[in-house]
Amino acid sequence: MTAQHALRAFLTLVLAGWVTASAVAEVAHPVIPKGKGERCVADTSVMRRNHMQLLKHQRDETMHNGIRTERFSLVGCMNCHAYVNSQPVSIKDERHFCNVCHQYAAVKIDCFECHASTPQPVSAAVAPEAHP
Amino acid sequence: MKVLDYSEIEGRSGSYIGWLALLGVFLALGGAAALTMEHYGHAITGMNNQVVWGMPHVFAVFLIVAASGALNVASIASVFGKSFYKPLAPLSGLLAIALLVGGLAVLVLDLGRPDRLIVAMTYYNFKSIFAWNIILYTGFIAVVYVYLWMMMERRFNAHTKKAGVAAFSWRLILTTGTGSIFGFLVARSAYDTALMAPMFIIMSLAFGTAIYLVTIIAAYRWTGRELGFSVIARLRSLLGTFVAAVLLIVAIYHLTNLYITQKHDVERFILADGGVYTALFWVGQVFIGGVLPLWLCWHKRWQSSVTATVVASLFVVLGGLAQMYVIIIGGQVLPLEMFPGFDVTSGFSDGQVARYTPSVYELFLGLGGVAIAGLVVSVGVKILRFLPVSLADSAVDPHVKSAAGKQ
Amino acid sequence: MSEHQEQEMEGGLSRRQFVSAGAAVAVGAVLAPGVFLHSVAQARSPAEGASNYQRWGLLIDTNKCRTGCDDCVSACKKENGWGNEQVRDEQKVQWIRKVDLKEHHTGREVSLPMMCQHCAEPPCVDVCPTGASFKRADGIVLVDKHICIGCRYCMMACPYKARSFVHEDVIHGDAYMPRGKGTVESCTLCVHRVDKGQNPACVESCKEKAMTFGDLNDPKSEIAQRVSQYATRQIRADLKLNPGVRYEGI
Ligand code: SF4
Ligand code: SF4
Numbered sequence: 001m002t003a004q005h006a007l008r009a010f011l012t013l014v015l016a017g018w019v020t021a022s023a024v025a026e027v028a029h030p031v032i033p034k035g036k037g038e039r040c041v042a043d044t045s046v047m048r049r050n051h052m053q054l055l056k057h058q059r060d061e062t063m064h065n066g067i068r069t070e071r072f073s074l075v076g077c078m079n080c081h082a083y084v085n086s087q088p089v090s091i092k093d094e095r096h097f098c099n100v101c102h103q104y105a106a107v108k109i110d111c112f113e114c115h116a117s118t119p120q121p122v123s124a125a126v127a128p129e130a131h132p
Numbered sequence: 133m134k135v136l137d138y139s140e141i142e143g144r145s146g147s148y149i150g151w152l153a154l155l156g157v158f159l160a161l162g163g164a165a166a167l168t169m170e171h172y173g174h175a176i177t178g179m180n181n182q183v184v185w186g187m188p189h190v191f192a193v194f195l196i197v198a199a200s201g202a203l204n205v206a207s208i209a210s211v212f213g214k215s216f217y218k219p220l221a222p223l224s225g226l227l228a229i230a231l232l233v234g235g236l237a238v239l240v241l242d243l244g245r246p247d248r249l250i251v252a253m254t255y256y257n258f259k260s261i262f263a264w265n266i267i268l269y270t271g272f273i274a275v276v277y278v279y280l281w282m283m284m285e286r287r288f289n290a291h292t293k294k295a296g297v298a299a300f301s302w303r304l305i306l307t308t309g310t311g312s313i314f315g316f317l318v319a320r321s322a323y324d325t326a327l328m329a330p331m332f333i334i335m336s337l338a339f340g341t342a343i344y345l346v347t348i349i350a351a352y353r354w355t356g357r358e359l360g361f362s363v364i365a366r367l368r369s370l371l372g373t374f375v376a377a378v379l380l381i382v383a384i385y386h387l388t389n390l391y392i393t394q395k396h397d398v399e400r401f402i403l404a405d406g407g408v409y410t411a412l413f414w415v416g417q418v419f420i421g422g423v424l425p426l427w428l429c430w431h432k433r434w435q436s437s438v439t440a441t442v443v444a445s446l447f448v449v450l451g452g453l454a455q456m457y458v459i460i461i462g463g464q465v466l467p468l469e470m471f472p473g474f475d476v477t478s479g480f481s482d483g484q485v486a487r488y489t490p491s492v493y494e495l496f497l498g499l500g501g502v503a504i505a506g507l508v509v510s511v512g513v514k515i516l517r518f519l520p521v522s523l524a525d526s527a528v529d530p531h532v533k534s535a536a537g538k539q
Numbered sequence: 540m541s542e543h544q545e546q547e548m549e550g551g552l553s554r555r556q557f558v559s560a561g562a563a564v565a566v567g568a569v570l571a572p573g574v575f576l577h578s579v580a581q582a583r584s585p586a587e588g589a590s591n592y593q594r595w596g597l598l599i600d601t602n603k604c605r606t607g608c609d610d611c612v613s614a615c616k617k618e619n620g621w622g623n624e625q626v627r628d629e630q631k632v633q634w635i636r637k638v639d640l641k642e643h644h645t646g647r648e649v650s651l652p653m654m655c656q657h658c659a660e661p662p663c664v665d666v667c668p669t670g671a672s673f674k675r676a677d678g679i680v681l682v683d684k685h686i687c688i689g690c691r692y693c694m695m696a697c698p699y700k701a702r703s704f705v706h707e708d709v710i711h712g713d714a715y716m717p718r719g720k721g722t723v724e725s726c727t728l729c730v731h732r733v734d735k736g737q738n739p740a741c742v743e744s745c746k747e748k749a750m751t752f753g754d755l756n757d758p759k760s761e762i763a764q765r766v767s768q769y770a771t772r773q774i775r776a777d778l779k780l781n782p783g784v785r786y787e788g789i
Contacts, residue, residue, distance in 0.1 A: 175625075477639045
């Protein structure tokens with residue numbers, strides 16, 4: 001980001017007004033990449049409907065109470081799901097597990113403005129560790 | 133008794149459209165600035181990790197404070213029963229709402245995450261004066277709305293006084309709340325004083341009256357309606373009193389600080405060697421915002437000059453912005469005293485006066501707020517009957533006595 | 540959600556067991572001087588939340604802290620993923636910074652790290668409109684960036700300049716310390732490490748061993764013993780915020 005760049009964008013906005021130029025994409029049924037693990041932390045039907053509540057509940061528990069169980073942690077999700085054909089992908093890739101449905105349903109995901117959208121090295125995981 | 137007629141303004145003239153277009157341009161500039169700021173983050177503004185509230189807050193707080201003061205004219209009419217001010221009351225309510233909406237818009241668009249406004253509305257920390265202010269601001273709009281309704285719908289006129297008292301109390305609390313945003317900051321020596329709240333109340337009266345004067349004179353001049361000099365003269369003398377009161381409380385504020393040893397640094401900075409802040413204080417706040425308007429309001433020479441009154445009002449507005457700048461920015465640039473008795477240095481300008489240069493985005497965002505207020509008023513008077521058809525002396529003055537007690 | 544609760548039940552020891560387990564480890568830690576491990580949290584399973592049995596604190600011995608050394612700052616940057624901002628200096632993020640002092644009349648010099656002091660009565664928490672700025676049961680003051688609206692009132696309220704606003708997009712990557720544009724952040728006492736029984740990164744990094752981390756509520760902990768025996772100082776004690784970070788030798 002440069003000041004010049006920002007200024008140019010600003011002027012463009014001023015002069016032209018803003019145009020939503022998002023071309024309407026072809027709406028194909030989402031192709032959901034397969035997770036790495038055996039099965040998900042809950043039934044697909046539950047996850048499909050409730051993953052946001054589960055994540056939000058976990059988020060509040062972890063953030064405010066320091067409860068760091070892994071079952072519903074976002075990192076856990078990414079470690080299993082952020083792969084396409086066994087290759088790790090980030091949210092920038094439109095085949096990313098979260099992306100496929102969210103784009104299909106046109107629901108914006110906020111999580112990855114801050115959170116990592118790729119699998120994380122296990123060593124960093126906050127799990128009970130064996131202490132010397 | 134002659135019942136005053138109110139009517140919408142015609143609003144078809146080229147100059148009216150032109151005026152709206154001008155405001156529209158500023159609105160668009162403000163909107164573009166806000167979008168740019170949101171997209172690139174506050175990196176493109178002059179704000180930083182020492183001066184965390186910048187130009188947008190100067191405008192926002194000014195507008196919010198002025199909003200409360202603009203309602204004063206209506207309060208005089210319905211709370212204190214001065215029927216001379218009654219015809220002036222609807223515009224006063226409209227202005228109050230308009231200024232508040234403008235100020236709030238700026239405040240919200242300057243948030244780091246304006247997209248999370250819904251969070252601000254749904255998560256409340258009731259210990260936070262800021263959270264209370266969110267309630268106070270939205271409540272103010274509602275209360276003034278009801279008040280206007282009682283005032284303008286003839287069958288509810290009987291309730292005007294009750295609604296007026298509610299609005300009056302609400303606005304005092306609101307300004308106290310706004311002042312307390314700063315007053316509660318114990319960490320910062322410039323703010324940590326009980327005088328903050330009363331100072332804000334008096335400032336609000338001065339700013340609000342000044343804006344009211346400019347608005348009503350402009351509205352009547354531009355629409356060719358008659359505006360008697362008695363209205364202007366009364367408001368002008370009010371303005372004079374309020375401006376004098378602001379000067380007085382500012383003097384008290386600085387004199388008390390001079391008694392408190394820990395505050396000597398702040399005082400030396402603002403009053404003597406703070407560079408631009410000292411200049412803004414003496415030239416902007418005291419001279420342009422205080423002494424000059426007083427002279428224009430009180431001196432015989434300007435007694436019958438409408439222009440002088442308009443100029444005085446505009447000076448009060450400019451001086452008010454300068455005062456806000458000195459309070460908000462000046463209070464932040466001073467280093468926080470953590471280690472008395474030591475010279476402090478660090479890579480994060482500990483022990484140094486912080487720098488702040490406002491960016492165009494912040495300026496346009498602030499002016500955008502002013503434009504919103506202007507648009508609300510300009511459109512408001514076109515669609516609803518806020519303005520009496522005539523405020524000629526003959527229409528208001530001779531009837532003061534007979535009008536009292538009735539209605 | 541019931542399975543989730545179940546998991547919590549089986550994962551956590553009862554509170555009584557849990558406290559005594561902590562005490563046992565505390566004794567062990569004293570036996571290995573130098574490799575002080577703060578004790579109680581080790582006994583904590585991930586399902587056991589933070590509790591007010593603890594109050595985490597930090598004791599900084601300025602006699603040991605070297606002028607010009609900023610190992611703790613680098614360690615913090617690395618651990619928490621800040622410090623590579625592309626913005627003006629005044630806009631750069633500062634979770635921890637080195638401050639150098641020089642006494643007016645004597646010329647005595649002191650160098651120390653400053654960070655969030657984890658106040659027991661944090662003004663940043665009082666002023667926050669949404670409750671994003673909060674104090675955990677164990678005394679660690681954090682920003683919940685999910686609900687921070689970026690109003691920066693907490694920055695105005697903090698007497699220590701401990702908080703930073705993120706002025707630009709963050710190129711992220713760190714799984715355990717997510718950061719984002721438009722929100723405010725500050726030292727977390729490395730809460731993610733503390734929760735698994737480790738010391739904060741700065742404490743680990745200090746070659747002079749100038750920093751001691753531990754539980755102020757545990758009379759057996761090194762930090763509690765030191766603050767009860769030696770003169771230590773809270774910065775701006777006049778404000779009565781009771782910070783959890785204390786300094787020796789200023
Ligand atoms: S040091 Fe500042 S940020 Fe940290 S708890 Fe105290 S007031 Fe809050
Ligand atoms: S910036 Fe965020 S954490 Fe700080 S007071 Fe505002 S909402 Fe709370």
